[in-house]
Amino acid sequence: MTDRAVVVTDETQTNGIGAGNSLIDRLGRGFHRFANPRRFSRLAQALYPPLLVLGLLVTAGGIYGGLFIAPPDYLQGDSMRIMYVHVPFAMLASAFYVGLAVCGLLSLVWRHPLADIAAKEIGPIGAAATAICLATGSIWGRPTWGTYWVWDARLTSVFVLLLLYLGHIALMRAFDSEERGQRAAAILALVGVVNLPVIKFSVTWWNTLHQPASITLTSAPTIANDMLWPLLLTTIGFSLLFAATALVRIEAAIVERHHAAVRLRDALKETDGWTT
């Protein structure tokens, strides 16, 4: 059996990473060192409990601030409070897709087994974040725009992102050979990256019903501080919770694959015992 699910338990496996000193080789060794399954397991076990606790506390603080402390918007009234659960998931949807693309690159260039495991576990989380973003945005649109949905550039490009996630999840599981599915999904993840700048700049490039960004890296936020801090808290909080979820899912997948490899090894040993 040549499936990479089996070799994942081998700590010394190099997976074709070159021994040279080129940038690609050095990057490959760096990624490999930090993505070694056993090392990753130790890291995940140490990281996810504090991420979880911190995420719950920060999210609770942000939601309390958003619902009870932030003043209502002068134009939208209280429906603005949906922002505190909409914006974090919009950011997470794009961020997890970047993670998916990085995993795809690591898988295609360095054939890294952990990258494929991570991609398989990150895909459904990213799809969930995108679906939450679309659902909460749609609910926010009804009292604000008078409609749940319009096919404007921002909404359509985020919907395309959801389709990319669903396509990635389907491709991962569509082949008899797991490795072929991983390769096809990695290519889709890389091709789909072109959608991320379209999402980001859709409100600038086209006339959309969706408002432009209120918070940018290059200028001061156009949102009052009383409304801003709960948004920052919910964004950080949900990010921590989703990061913890991703770590737990990847760790569970590593444990399951390790058990599958042990079962296979025992079965092969027993078969050898019968034939010799």
Next chain:
Amino acid sequence: MDHVTYIAAAYAIALGTTGTMLIAALHRLRVARRFPPQSPAAARPAGEGEPSS
């Protein structure tokens, strides 16, 4: 519908989905750790499927 209904629906979707995913992931990890692999010989009832000499 008033604003409270829209807000409640949005928060229920966001928190419900996040919580469900998190609990499902923790449960999956717990199950994976609790049931380590058994060798085929240990899993079989005694005397069943052994090679005849």
